[in-house]
Amino acid sequence: MDSSSSATPIRTFPPLYKSTGDEKKDMLAFIHVIERLKTQKRTGWVNNNVSGPESIADHMYRMAMLSMLVDDQSLDVSKCVMIALVHDLAEAQVGDITPHEGFTKAEKHKLEEDAMKSFVHDMLHGSPAAQRIFALWKEYEEGVTPEAKFVKDLDKFEMATQASEYECDQKTPLQQFFDSSIPRLRHPQVQSWGETLMQEREDVQRQRQQQ
Numbered sequence: 001m002d003s004s005s006s007a008t009p010i011r012t013f014p015p016l017y018k019s020t021g022d023e024k025k026d027m028l029a030f031i032h033v034i035e036r037l038k039t040q041k042r043t044g045w046v047n048n049n050v051s052g053p054e055s056i057a058d059h060m061y062r063m064a065m066l067s068m069l070v071d072d073q074s075l076d077v078s079k080c081v082m083i084a085l086v087h088d089l090a091e092a093q094v095g096d097i098t099p100h101e102g103f104t105k106a107e108k109h110k111l112e113e114d115a116m117k118s119f120v121h122d123m124l125h126g127s128p129a130a131q132r133i134f135a136l137w138k139e140y141e142e143g144v145t146p147e148a149k150f151v152k153d154l155d156k157f158e159m160a161t162q163a164s165e166y167e168c169d170q171k172t173p174l175q176q177f178f179d180s181s182i183p184r185l186r187h188p189q190v191q192s193w194g195e196t197l198m199q200e201r202e203d204v205q206r207q208r209q210q211q
């Protein structure tokens with residue numbers, strides 16, 4: 001929740017991993033922890049009673065595919081794909097925290113950064129691959145490079161797309177997910193995708209009213 005909120009966030013987290021000192025066992029622990037991204041459902045949908053909600057991994061997969069659709073020659077597409085695939089990695093440890101749960105941005109960032117450092121050092125022993133994962137995650141968090149800004153747009157657009165699909169399938173009103181994403185898109189191509197999505201949503205709503 002933003003700084004005005006006094007509510008103490010109620011969340012529990014699994015204990016941070018303790019390295020065994022055996023690099024192979026610790027690497028396998030990291031590989032296993034990724035399963036949580038495949039199984040953990042995205043909180044925003046769970047909180048809005050969406051049935052059969054997507055997982056965190058589902059969300060990141062479509063973002064990786066959206067990265068491959070960009071036709072902006074100034075962007076490093078491979079880097080965008082990698083950033084999309086790691087941007088919510090910390091949620092394997094701290095879960096999927098929505099903007100309305102009582103955490104300040106700083107608290108959420110600290111929880112996620114501690115989780116990432118545990119993955120990088122305790123599970124992956126600071127390997128070059130681990131450092132690359134951390135650097136990509138940090139780049140996204142900082143949101144300064146063109147690739148990070150683009151993937152942040154994809155994070156919002158992918159969520160709006162998923163919300164429109166849930167509205168279609170389940171007639172669950174999810175207006176808040178469009179209000180907090182579409183107006184904030186900045187990359188021209190993603191803005192265009194957003195306009196097309198909103199037009200489709202209007203057409204579907206109109207057809208429904210005519211039935």
Ligand SMILES: Nc1nc2c(ncn2[C@H]2C[C@H](O)[C@@H](COP(=O)(O)O)O2)c(=O)[nH]1
Nearest residue numbers: 042043044045096097098099176177180
């Ligand atoms: N109830 C709302 N939930 C929202 C909103 N915007 C984002 N969210 C959810 C979506 C995810 O479950 C979670 C954060 O997603 P990240 O991809 O940023 O980790 O928060 C909203 O406006 N309302």
Ligand SMILES: [Mn+2]
Nearest residue numbers: 059087088155
């Ligand atoms: Mn995300």
